[in-house]
Amino acid sequence: MESSTAPVLSAHQVSKSFADKTILNDIRLAIKPAEIFGLLGPSGSGKTTLVKLLAGIDVPTTGEIRLLGTLLPNRSMLQQIGYMAQSDALYNELTARENMEFFAALYGLKGRRGRDRIAETAELVGLSEHLSKKAWQYSGGMKRRLSLAIALLHEPPVLLLDEPTVGIDPVLRRSIWAELKTLTGKGTTVVLTTHVMDEADKCDRLAMIRDGHILAEGSPEALLEQTGSDQIEDAFIQLGGGNS
Numbered sequence: 001m002e003s004s005t006a007p008v009l010s011a012h013q014v015s016k017s018f019a020d021k022t023i024l025n026d027i028r029l030a031i032k033p034a035e036i037f038g039l040l041g042p043s044g045s046g047k048t049t050l051v052k053l054l055a056g057i058d059v060p061t062t063g064e065i066r067l068l069g070t071l072l073p074n075r076s077m078l079q080q081i082g083y084m085a086q087s088d089a090l091y092n093e094l095t096a097r098e099n100m101e102f103f104a105a106l107y108g109l110k111g112r113r114g115r116d117r118i119a120e121t122a123e124l125v126g127l128s129e130h131l132s133k134k135a136w137q138y139s140g141g142m143k144r145r146l147s148l149a150i151a152l153l154h155e156p157p158v159l160l161l162d163e164p165t166v167g168i169d170p171v172l173r174r175s176i177w178a179e180l181k182t183l184t185g186k187g188t189t190v191v192l193t194t195h196v197m198d199e200a201d202k203c204d205r206l207a208m209i210r211d212g213h214i215l216a217e218g219s220p221e222a223l224l225e226q227t228g229s230d231q232i233e234d235a236f237i238q239l240g241g242g243n244s
């Protein structure tokens, strides 16, 4: 029988290069069921590239990514993933509701269930009153919220969120974090990227990334203890994440 602690998502000796430039090097990760796992690093450190590999949207140059034991990329695993890209993949000429309906149909959510999920996720991100607006009329923060709602539509067991709270006000940010905690409480696994240190604190575990390398990995508490720091930001700098 498979161990209950088998990783949901794993990276084994993963590297990624574009042309002759190495962007990620020897990435090893084992994301556990129902945890919030944060990829923390400065701009350009490789977080987006790594999330795309973990979502099976791009292919590693070397190494393996496995989702629930299955080698990625694999089309049949798409249903298992809710992916929120950093740049919002929305249809500007459609209303927010039409955007949601489009993705609901793509995920096979039909009829009553589709309508219910659209209502629930729109409520969660505070957009219920704005679903008739066209996406181009949305602010940057509203687009982020709409993209998050779309990623949650089909209740995937694994959520991959690239900077989910950028441009979102503090009150809504808090409610989104509360929802992520609720989802992990129900068994969803969440991987998110952030460069905001106070968000890193809220993750169950973190990988600190700099220049395509994982500098350190562990719970926020363990990383603080390891470095004798009070704050994640200090721990990050001590572990080699500061400006060189």
Ligand SMILES: Nc1ncnc2c1ncn2[C@@H]1O[C@H](COP(=O)(O)OP(=O)(O)OP(=O)(O)O)[C@@H](O)[C@H]1O
Residues within 6 Å of the ligand: 018, 023, 041, 042, 043, 044, 045, 046, 047, 048, 049, 050, 086, 195
């Ligand atoms: N398709 C590509 N071709 C060439 N270089 C790329 C490509 N995609 C990303 N890169 C480079 O890889 C590096 C890491 O980019 P990535 O977007 O993964 O970083 P990031 O940590 O997500 O940064 P940010 O927080 O600013 O989005 C950057 O130097 C970027 O220019």
